[in-house]
Amino acid sequence: MEVSHRSPARRADAGRTPAGGSSRGLARIAIFAALIAVMGLAGPIPVPVIPVPITLQTLGVMLAGAVLGPWRGLGAVLLFEALVALGLPLLSGGRGGIGAFVAPSAGFLLGWILGVVVVGLIVRAGGRRPGWWSTVLGAVLGGIAAIYLIGIPVQSLVTGLGLRETALASMAFLPGDLVKAVLAAAVTMGLWRAYPRAFE
């Protein structure tokens, strides 16, 4: 896992760049990994009309990509998942350990890794300033489509249930995930107004 994204040559003259050098990047990656954990600890939220309660953990993944950009966002997700694999109960519902990476939902955890990069690439495509529509698009393509793309085949493989049936069963989570994508855009735009430095 490469945390530093600055070559030594660039770092020499980057001592007081807006991003504040690589230590701020490192701290943001670490704090965002903690945020993803805290969003899981907050527990599932029942939403009217939607069949399954939503957890905010994937909202954390979407926000990591949108706010930190693709590579630091990737760092936050990898860091979070490494801590889970090492045995900390940081997944929603207090789950954790190697069991999480062999369970039917393991593919969704792996999907976060691709998802956060896709979110970051789309949201950052038009520069540092996030836009409403690009953030919604990024959250839907990265935070939902990319995660399902890996999650559903792995779940089908682990459970032995056909791909089509697994995909059909996963649709129960789609409404909640769409709510989260809109929420991610709203929070990202709000953060841009409240603390624009976060996007530097």
Place this chain on the structure above:
Amino acid sequence: MISLYLPGHSLVHRAPTGAKLAALAILALALSLAPASWWTCLACLVLPLAAFALAGLGPRILLRELRRVCLILLFLAVTQLIFLAPVLAATNTLRVLAVVLLAQCITRTTPVEGIVGTAERLLRPFRRLGARPERVGLAMALTLSAVGQLGEVVRQVRDAQRSRGVRLAPWAWVMPVLVLSLRHADDVGDALEARGLGD
């Protein structure tokens, strides 16, 4: 931050981590290659029970692990029963249960107290490829301390919102917590830089 590790002196506790992971891989492979039958179902129940007994993990721990997976298993069993024959559905569901329980048996018996040290040790061979284990260790230590702090911040923000008597959406705390924690991250980053720990 509490880890899932439970100290003990059983055979499973003393076995090297690499051996435990290899055993898990072999058992998982064997279970997934086994044909769907009631015999396989039985093996899926006996194997994790034997592993838990061998590791000296009591029925209370087993129940706690079962409670964590029971909703997922129920969901799995119901969707499988809709589409597949009972034997197939039972084998698939119990296979998942067995592999998850076996994996958790490793998590429960492998110490992670030196979690940062463990991670740094695991990454050391990758140093030649440009990985910097000490930075990863630093990031892990920062995350672990931040989980506790941010949990406390979330409680405070939620209490403050509730005491104003406004009924807010259950995710209304996300925005203020995000601003507070990113500001905190920048302070931490500056503190690291000031101490020469940033690079």
